[in-house]
Amino acid sequence: MTIEDLVADLLTRQWVTDLFTELSERQRESAAISARVRGRSVGNHNFWPFHAPQFPLVTTGAEGSRIEDADGNSYLDCHLGFGAQALFGHNPPPVVEFVRARLGTGTGNGYLHPIEAELAELLGEFVPHCDKFAFLNSGTDATNAAIRLARAHTGRRLVAKFEGALHGVHDLAAHNTAFWYHGHPVQPFPEIGAEGVEPLPALTGVATATPAELLVLPNDTSAALELLERHRDDLACVIGDAVSSSFPFAEHTVPMIKAVSERCAQLGVPFILDEVLTGFRFGPAGAAGHFGIRADLYTYGKVVSGLGIPLSAVGGRAELLDHMQTTGLPLTDIGRKTCVQTTHAGNHLALAASYASLSLLREAGDAYYERTRAKVAKIQEHLAAFREETRIPLRLLGFGDFIGSFGFIAEDSYDDYRRFASAVNPIGLFLLTLMLRRRGVYTLSLPMFFTGDAHSDADIDELCRAVTDSALELDKHGFPFILP
Structure with a gap:
């Protein structure tokens, strides 16, 4: 049947x-x-x-x-x-009270509020492997921004991701994502060939990515490493997560991701560790700290927010994040910088809720x-x-x-x-x-x-x-x- x-x-x-x-x-x-x-x-x-x-x-x-x-x-x-x-x-009452005290006192969006410095410093205590942070609205925003920063840094276009990995719903992430988005295994899986897994968008309205844009890696360490070696001169970045809801077996996924991360470092290819799910959930330093996974950029969402007020973050090496920060001379920035900021990114109430919630986590230890x-x-x-x-x-x-x-x-x-x-x-x-x-x-x-x-x-x-x-x-x- x-x-x-x-x-x-x-x-x-x-x-x-x-x-x-x-x-x-x-x-x-x-x-x-x-x-x-x-x-x-x-x-x-x-x-x-x-x-x-x-x-x-x-x-x-x-x-x-x-x-x-x-x-x-x-x-x-x-x-x-x-x-x-x-x-x-x-x-949670302490978080509600902390945010309530700031209602009616701030500007909401589009300005710099002191809470941003406090939250960035608190995050630095949790994840000292990040030099700087960019505050955005969602996990999708964060992974999309990390990819753009890596492309800006390298001048290359090709992005590698693993089959089945969930990195949000932007166009590249919507390819070969969790099996239930595609109807697998009732629907057949795409072929795995010499160039990895055949790119397959899960969503209508998303054009199939070209070979110059996306490389889909099989969940096989040796095959993934061979593909990275072959495409080393074209890769802008590799994005992966330590373990995901579509393949929830860290004993198998973590060794693979660590091997890929280490090979990326050897090849000079930026590696993005998606910690939207795992951040602060394998201990305070997330999967990166718990398993010792190095990356150039890290993305955070989910529990980084407080009270459900939208917030996400990209953290990592300053030289990559600085591609979205002004030199202080706007005319000098033209054609030399990228941008991922949006109107409501870094809303001061979202930052306040995050600071209060993560402060509770720090106190709990x-x-x-x-x-x-x-x-x-x-x-x-x-x-x-x-x-x-x-x-x-x-x-x-x-x-x-x-x-x-x-x-x-x-x-x-x-x-x-x-x-x-x-x-x-x-x-x-x-x-x-x-x-x-x-x-x-x-x-x-x-x-x-x-x-x-x-x-x-x-x-x-x-x-x-x-x-x-x-x-x-x-x-x-x-x-x-x-x-x-």
Whole structure:
């Protein structure tokens, strides 16, 4: 039976119909408001292609690990703004108070505020491998800016990225990104040839990159290194992440990325380490500090922000970042500088929220990471015992402190990106998400789990019960956990 046949069959089952009906009834007001917004506004994450939540919620309140919807339902939030608010949960009082004190006192955008110096100095304590920083609005902004800075520095155009890596939604990043954007493995993967992986944009409106613009590297260390050697004179940069949500096995990805980073240094090719997800999540210095990964530029997003106010950063070697900074003589800059600044980049409230949130992290110290790791270990022990008892292949795959997803998968670890993608059960992810919603756990459109100090030990117990009870319910209905 194909996945398409399985979906068609499942949608006719009474228990699935009952699940849909129950969620529709308990979220009537959310559904009504969503319909109103959908009629006039297209950009909300509730309507995001490939990642839109089923039966979207309209949230009316949030505190710590909890959100409330327009129907008055309360949920344990495991989504936490794509993990951006996972450090301390929604609206931590010290951060709220710090920002509130600056409301009505600053200019917002387009000016220089003293908080920028304070935040840059604080970030320098966390990531001393960065000489300077540029503050932007999103992870997409950050990776796009890093690529432009590398091109400005080298005068070259070719960018290399790894198959399956998520670096945002700008045109180069939209190529050969996470497998679910492409419909893999239901849709065939592109060929891997002598020139790497065939470039494949995931989004309509994105023209296929030319061989002069993009080199897509396979997740194979020796093949990647050989391609870099061959294209050394054309490469503006290589961008990679230590581990990603589409290939969440640091034991396999980190050695590959370290080898590529070291070869880039030997070849004189700038290397960009994307820490949008991993920054501050493998300890305070991120993946770079934890694993000893050198780079020329580093990109940060997600938890660098506070209160969900948009903020990202590019950090790294001064000689690359200085390509976007004035000499002090504007006429001298013409034709010799690049620019990634935008109207709202470095908004003083965003900088203030980040400073307050990261100050809390500095004060918490190593104890923060110890608490987070203990929570994740507790879940992993619970799931291991559950698998042993039931033979249901329920796992939590993830990395850092902590970014992950629950799912039904046969093995604990995969050393091949495409084999992992083929092992994922997308129907199981869809149904597990809805069954968790039924039990008061919110995970957006996939059973994602971001955590830090947001979740209490009681929250972790509640989550363990909800996810194992959901798996047992699926098993009762004869759900095929491992697809053929």
